[in-house]
Amino acid sequence: MAEARSASPPTKAPQLAWVESLENPWRKLILPLAIEFPPVLHSILAMAAGDLTERHCSSPTPTDENMLGFARHHSKALEHLTGYVKSQVQQEQAKENIFGQGSSNSILATISILCFHETRWPSNGRWKIHLRGALEIIRRWALFDLPPNVTDPARNFLLQEIFAINTVAAITAFKSEVGKVKVSVPINEKSPFIGFVHVTHTITELRRNPHLQYSIDDISMRLEQSRQHALSSGCLIPFTSTQSRVDFGHVVNTFYYANLVYAFRALVSRAESDLQTIIPVDKLFRNLRKLTNAPLFAQDMAWQLFIAGTECCGNVQEQQFVERAIIEIARVSGAADRLRSLEFLKEFWDKQEQGSADSWIAMAQKWAEEGNPFLIW
Numbered sequence: 001m002a003e004a005r006s007a008s009p010p011t012k013a014p015q016l017a018w019v020e021s022l023e024n025p026w027r028k029l030i031l032p033l034a035i036e037f038p039p040v041l042h043s044i045l046a047m048a049a050g051d052l053t054e055r056h057c058s059s060p061t062p063t064d065e066n067m068l069g070f071a072r073h074h075s076k077a078l079e080h081l082t083g084y085v086k087s088q089v090q091q092e093q094a095k096e097n098i099f100g101q102g103s104s105n106s107i108l109a110t111i112s113i114l115c116f117h118e119t120r121w122p123s124n125g126r127w128k129i130h131l132r133g134a135l136e137i138i139r140r141w142a143l144f145d146l147p148p149n150v151t152d153p154a155r156n157f158l159l160q161e162i163f164a165i166n167t168v169a170a171i172t173a174f175k176s177e178v179g180k181v182k183v184s185v186p187i188n189e190k191s192p193f194i195g196f197v198h199v200t201h202t203i204t205e206l207r208r209n210p211h212l213q214y215s216i217d218d219i220s221m222r223l224e225q226s227r228q229h230a231l232s233s234g235c236l237i238p239f240t241s242t243q244s245r246v247d248f249g250h251v252v253n254t255f256y257y258a259n260l261v262y263a264f265r266a267l268v269s270r271a272e273s274d275l276q277t278i279i280p281v282d283k284l285f286r287n288l289r290k291l292t293n294a295p296l297f298a299q300d301m302a303w304q305l306f307i308a309g310t311e312c313c314g315n316v317q318e319q320q321f322v323e324r325a326i327i328e329i330a331r332v333s334g335a336a337d338r339l340r341s342l343e344f345l346k347e348f349w350d351k352q353e354q355g356s357a358d359s360w361i362a363m364a365q366k367w368a369e370e371g372n373p374f375l376i377w
Contacts, residue, residue, distance in 0.1 A: 025153070029153060030154065033106045039080040042074070042077035046113075047117050049069040074117065084106075111137070115165060119375055131165060135166065163201075164194070167204070173368055192237075193230055193300065196223070196226045199226055202222070203267065216268060223256055223263075226255075246292075251301070253287040261311060262307055265359060279311075281311045285321075288305070288308060294325065299333040302377055309322040309345040313352035314353065344374060
């Protein structure tokens with residue numbers, strides 16, 4: 001989700017944004033909240049400390065973590081956040097305030113950052129707790145009829161981020177409570193890939209609810225619209241080089257083809273041999289291989305590489321390509337659950353080699369039932 005990295009000291013804002021630019025909303029909209037809201041400040045400092053620890057301490061010790069404040073700021077963020085949430089709920093119950101006014105943007109920002117913190121440095125799936133907290137705030141906003149609006153860009157941005165991570169979480173979570181809260185997010189020119197996220201969300205909903213009517217042609221059309229939107233949005237991004245703009249086009253295409261493959265695998269009931277004649281797996285790999293500087297877009301690539309990995313059973317060369325690429329994006333932009341998704345793929349490849357006919361979706365469901373869900377993020 002970062003278009004480029006400068007030679008300046010590492011910051012978290014470029015690593016969190018869909019595309020890094022001067023208009024990066026994490027820097028422009030969220031960072032100012034830290035000035036007046038301690039939980040946002042400590043959650044940002046926790047991520048920065050974790051990043052520094054990871055970059056400069058190959059095998060972090062408790063002393064390293066204490067010096068950099070990795071755990072201390074995380075604990076402080078949670079401590080302050082708990083107090084603010086209690087205060088908001090008490091004011092709401094006393095009808096002194098509507099949950100959704102005042103500091104609620106800052107509360108949601110803190111929860112969002114902590115959620116990203118837990119995906120970057122996984123700790124027993126705590127990201128799910130933070131995600132549920134964010135969705136509860138959004139549910140309360142809905143109760144008070146507080147939808148996205150153009151006068152509150154910070155809220156709109158946070159809704160978009162929660163919508164994206166909730167969409168990804170739903171792919172490998174199969175319990176009914178996941179994804180229950182509806183998040184209304186408009187498609188806009190500052191978010192080139194959000195159209196693809198909308199389609200991914202639709203595909204997952206259709207997979208869960210087979211009684212719903214759909215057409216693969218409709219999904220294909222929406223994906224093409226999302227591709228055109230992304231390319232148009234890309235024209236407004238001040239890329240640092242012509243090659244970066246070319247690479248952006250390849251990234252857009254990988255989103256398009258990965259979601260098309262996902263749609264067919266999740267929704268179309270046909271023999272695998274038949275699917276191979278209509279799904280564009282070769283085009284997905286072609287665009288992945290065309291990226292000349294993949295680390296520039298590392299945080300945009302987890303989903304596409306995962307889908308590519310599910311399509312290369314029995315092909316050692318492509319498996320090695322996917323494995324190297326996932327390890328590289330984990331190195332550049334943080335492990336998140338990316339190494340766990342690679343662990344999943346390796347097990348999937350092994351099972352396929354042993355003659356298993358289960359799809360990766362069926363295997364992901366088994367992982368979830370065993371209490372071992374993972375986030376393709």
